[in-house]
Structure formats: C-alpha cells, structure tokens
Amino acid sequence: xxxxxxxxxxxxxxxxxxxxxxxxxxxxxxxxxxxxxxxxxxxxxxxxxxxxxxxxxxxxxxxxxxxxxxxxxxxxxxxxxxxxxxxxxxxxxxxxxxxxxxxxxxxxxxxxxxxxxxxxxxxxxxxxxxxxxxxxxxxxxxxxxxxxxxxxxxxxxxxxxxxxxxxxxxxxxxxxxxxxxxxxxxxxxxxxxxxxxxxxxxxxxxxxxxxxxxxxxxxxxxx
Amino acid sequence: xxxxxxxxxxxxxxxxxxxxxxxxxxxxxxxxxxxxxxxxxxxxxxxxxxxxxxxxxxxxxxxxxxxxxxxxxxxxxxxxxxxxxxxxxxxxxxxxxxxxxxxxxxxxxxxxxxxxxxxxxxxxxxxxxxxxxxxxxxxxxxxxxxxxxxxxxxxxxxxxxxxxxxxxxxxxxxxxxxxxxxxxxxxxxxxxxxxxxxxxxxxxxxxxxxxxxxxxxxxxxxx
DNA sequence: ACCTGAACACCGTTCAAGT
DNA sequence: ACCTGAACACCGTTCAAGT
Numbered sequence: 001x002x003x004x005x006x007x008x009x010x011x012x013x014x015x016x017x018x019x020x021x022x023x024x025x026x027x028x029x030x031x032x033x034x035x036x037x038x039x040x041x042x043x044x045x046x047x048x049x050x051x052x053x054x055x056x057x058x059x060x061x062x063x064x065x066x067x068x069x070x071x072x073x074x075x076x077x078x079x080x081x082x083x084x085x086x087x088x089x090x091x092x093x094x095x096x097x098x099x100x101x102x103x104x105x106x107x108x109x110x111x112x113x114x115x116x117x118x119x120x121x122x123x124x125x126x127x128x129x130x131x132x133x134x135x136x137x138x139x140x141x142x143x144x145x146x147x148x149x150x151x152x153x154x155x156x157x158x159x160x161x162x163x164x165x166x167x168x169x170x171x172x173x174x175x176x177x178x179x180x181x182x183x184x185x186x187x188x189x190x191x192x193x194x195x196x197x198x199x200x201x202x203x204x205x206x207x208x209x210x211x212x213x214x215x216x217x218x219x220x221x222x223x
Numbered sequence: 224x225x226x227x228x229x230x231x232x233x234x235x236x237x238x239x240x241x242x243x244x245x246x247x248x249x250x251x252x253x254x255x256x257x258x259x260x261x262x263x264x265x266x267x268x269x270x271x272x273x274x275x276x277x278x279x280x281x282x283x284x285x286x287x288x289x290x291x292x293x294x295x296x297x298x299x300x301x302x303x304x305x306x307x308x309x310x311x312x313x314x315x316x317x318x319x320x321x322x323x324x325x326x327x328x329x330x331x332x333x334x335x336x337x338x339x340x341x342x343x344x345x346x347x348x349x350x351x352x353x354x355x356x357x358x359x360x361x362x363x364x365x366x367x368x369x370x371x372x373x374x375x376x377x378x379x380x381x382x383x384x385x386x387x388x389x390x391x392x393x394x395x396x397x398x399x400x401x402x403x404x405x406x407x408x409x410x411x412x413x414x415x416x417x418x419x420x421x422x423x424x425x426x427x428x429x430x431x432x433x434x435x436x437x438x439x440x441x442x443x444x445x446x
Numbered sequence: 447a448c449c450t451g452a453a454c455a456c457c458g459t460t461c462a463a464g465t
Numbered sequence: 466a467c468c469t470g471a472a473c474a475c476c477g478t479t480c481a482a483g484t
Contacts, residue, residue, distance in 0.1 A: 049461085050467080187350070
C-alpha cells in the first residue's frame with residue numbers, strides 16, 4: 001500500500017487519494033464505526049470540514065474506500081490458467097484474500113448502498129472463465145451472478161461470525177439435547193463434537209467446490 | 224405480529240418483549256440507522272435511559288431484535304416433504320422471506336457480532352434434510368454450513384444491491400467497450416442487453432439449484 | 447423497583463470567515 | 466481556491482434524583 005505522503009511544497013495539502021489512503025491505513029487498526037470524520041481529519045492533520053471539499057458525505061467517502069479495496073483485487077494470475085474451474089477458484093480466492101485484508105470495508109457495502117464502481121474489472125475475468133465452460137448470453141451472466149453471490153456471501157457470513165457465537169452454538173445444541181426425543185437426541189449428539197469450531201479456510205474451499213460442481217452439472221450438454 | 228400493548232394496569236410499563244416488539248414495528252418504516260434509542264423511547268412513551276434497565280446497550284437490544292426475526296422463520300412445512308432437495312429448497316425460501324420482511328435487521332448481524340442465539344431451531348431441520356441425503360458426522364455439519372452460507376450470502380448481497388448500482392453496471396460495461404480489443408469487445412457486447420436488470424427471485428432460485436446440484440454431486444456413493 | 451431529567455462525550459454536517 | 470472555527474442538531478450512555 002502506498003504511504004500517504006504530504007505533497008512536497010505546493011498546495012493543496014489534501015487530495016481525494018490521500019484521504020482514501022489514510023482511511024484505509026486507519027482501517028487496519030480501527031473498526032468501521034470508529035472511522036469518524038473527526039478522527040480521519042486528525043490523522044490528516046486537518047479539520048473535519050476540510051474533508052467535505054473532497055467528498056459530499058461520509059457515505060461517499062466510504063464508497064470511495066470500498067472502491068479502492070475492490071480495485072486492489074489481484075486477478076492477473078487467472079489468464080495463465082487453462083481450466084475454467086481453476087480460474088473460478090483463483091477468482092474466488094483473490095476476492096476473499098483482498099476483502100479479508102480490509103475486513104471492515106465489507107460492511108461498507110451493507111451500510112452505504114453505492115457499491116464500488118469498478119464492477120467491470122472484477123467481473124470480466126469471471127465472465128471469461130464461464131465462457132470457457134461453454135456458457136453464453138443470459139445463462140452466462142446469471143451464472144456469474146450466482147457464483148459472485150456465493151463467493152461474497154461466504155465472505156460476508158465468515159466475517160459476521162465471531163468466536164463467541166461459535167461457543168454458543170455448542171452450548172445451545174447441548175442444552176437442546178435434553179428436550180428432544182431419543183432419536184433426535186442421538187442425531188444431535190453425533191454432531192456435537194464438530195460444533196464450536198470452524199476452519200474458515202477449509203469451509204470456503206468446500207463452498208467453492210460445491211458451487212463448481214453445481215455449475216458443471218448445470219452446463220448445457222456439449223453439442 | 225403481536226401489537227405491543229401497554230400493560231393493563233399494574234407496573235412496570237416497560238418489558239423486554241414490548242421494547243423488541245416496538246423496535247420491529249418501527250423497522251417496518253425506518254432504516255436501521257434511524258432506529259435510535261431516543262426514537263424508540265419516544266415510540267414507547269418513555270425515556271432513553273429507561274431502556275437501559277432492560278438492555279445493557281443498543282448492541283444488546285439489536286441482538287434481541289435479530290433473534291426475534293430468526294425465531295419467526297417458519298420451518299414447519301419441511302416435515303411433510305420426503306425429498307431432501309425439496310426440504311432444502313423450502314428451508315432456503317423460508318429463511319429468505321422472513322429476512323426480507325425485516326430487511327434492515329440482516330445488517331444487524333454485520334454490525335453487532337452477537338448473532339441470534341436461536342441457532343438450533345433453525346439449523347436442526349437443515350441438518351435433518353441433509354441426513355436424508357446420506358450425510359453424517361463432519362461432512363453433514365460442514366455441508367450444512369456451506370448451504371447456510373450460500374443462502375444467507377445470497378440474501379445479504381441481494382439486500383446490499385440497489386437499483387442505482389445496477390444502472391452503473393450497464394454504463395460501465397458500455398464505457399469499457401471502447402477500450403477493448405475487438406474480440407473482447409464482442410464478448411462484452413453480447414452480454415450488454417442483460418446488464419442493468421436483475422430478477423432477484425429467479426436468481427435466488429438459480430443459486431439454490433446450483434447449490435443443490437453441487438451437494439448432490441459431492442455426496443458419498445450409496446453403499 | 448422502576449423511571450425521569452439533566453448531563454457528558456461524542457457524532458456528521460454546515461457556513462461564515464479567514465488566507 | 467482551499468481551509469479553519471465555531472456552531473447546529475443529533476447520537477449512546479450514565480447517574481443522581483424522584484416516586
């Protein structure tokens with residue numbers, strides 16, 4: 001990440017980029033709620049009001065930050081891969097690793113509705129991979145949307161979950177055991193050892209595998 | 224939904240349930256950001272400070288609201304269905320329709336990390352359906368988590384998207400057309416008519432179909 | 447025991463005034 | 466043109482004081 005440097009001599013002191021850079025830097029150590037206009041201004045050695053010369057609102061600023069994160073998704077490696085499945089897998093991994101790096105910005109898309117505008121750069125490689133799989137037209141774009149939803153959805157739910165909740169999962173299942181019919185209780189008991197822990201890396205790969213099998217099985221038969 | 228009634232005569236005027244009821248009612252007409260302690264107190268004809276006798280913080284109150292929403296997911300119809308695929312489909316639809324009803328509460332899970340504690344009631348039917356498909360042990364719970372991620376992920380991304388973004392999608396693709404190699408431009412042009420509109424109902428069904436095929440194809444071969 | 451009123455430490459945003 | 470200082474209308478939360 002480029003270190004936001006104050007301009008050498010000439011004015012203006014602020015710039016669109018410098019503000020976004022600093023916001024991203026702060027987000028490495030701050031939750032989204034703690035990234036306030038006042039704090040950001042302080043980190044930039046300026047006044048909250050000065051930021052409004054570059055962004056009409058906090059929402060617009062957040063959108064710019066989210067856009068920057070999406071722009072940083074590294075998709076160059078896809079082109080060297082011949083298998084469409086492998087391309088989709090790489091796409092999913094690239095999106096996830098970038099979004100996890102700035103975990104708090106994922107929630108921005110939830111808070112501010114104006115999602116990053118760099119849609120094309122991210123989606124084009126996905127579309128190309130699905131074309132290689134034999135899709136075209138409406139089926140192509142719809143499948144891309146499905147896959148994208150699955151990938152982003154996995155990331156969102158992964159980030160929404162916290163360790164405390166996972167503990168609850170086990171405790172709740174254990175508590176429910178006593179009020180169940182014997183057969184149902186047996187089913188739950190068989191599950192119990194796997195509750196309360198979760199390997200997010202493995203679960204993500206498994207979800208992608210599931211999606212890939214689903215896409216492959218839904219492909220039109222090769223003529 | 225039960226209308227929150229003031230208690231007939233005896234005190235106290237407030238209660239855990241009456242507060243959550245009123246919050247849910249307000250959320251039918253208010254965005255999550257607009258559901259403040261002050262506004263909620265006003266709707267309850269009381270003081271913001273009074274709410275802190277029932278919830279330690281706004282976060283805890285939001286968690287209670289989200290829990291109530293999850294509790295309202297109607298899963299009774301699943302039991303009458305023999306096919307596991309159809310059960311999973313019904314599960315997904317039930318979750319979606321309830322969460323869409325209180326769209327703003329979906330973001331609560333993003334904001335407050337303490338997700339609803341009624342995990343078991345919602346997940347148990349899902350686990351049972353996957354058992355019918357032939358899964359057990361770790362594969363069972365992991366597949367349930369995958370499916371749940373796909374379903375919740377689809378809902379989250381659906382809600383995060385707004386019409387304005389979809390317009391951008393088309394505009395951006397159109398703009399990108401000019402800077403592309405002829406062959407790439409041809410690919411994008413073929414896609415263009417399908418951008419900018421989106422049938423969320425159909426896309427959700429398609430995503431679920433994809434997941435079901437993926438799960439079926441990943442099942443252990445029947446002995 | 448339950449609630450009120452007032453206060454505290456924050457917010458985003460605006461706008462006249464400075465340079 | 467760019468930025469500052471001060472203000473406005475809100476927040477969540479706390480706590481002494483009331484009943």
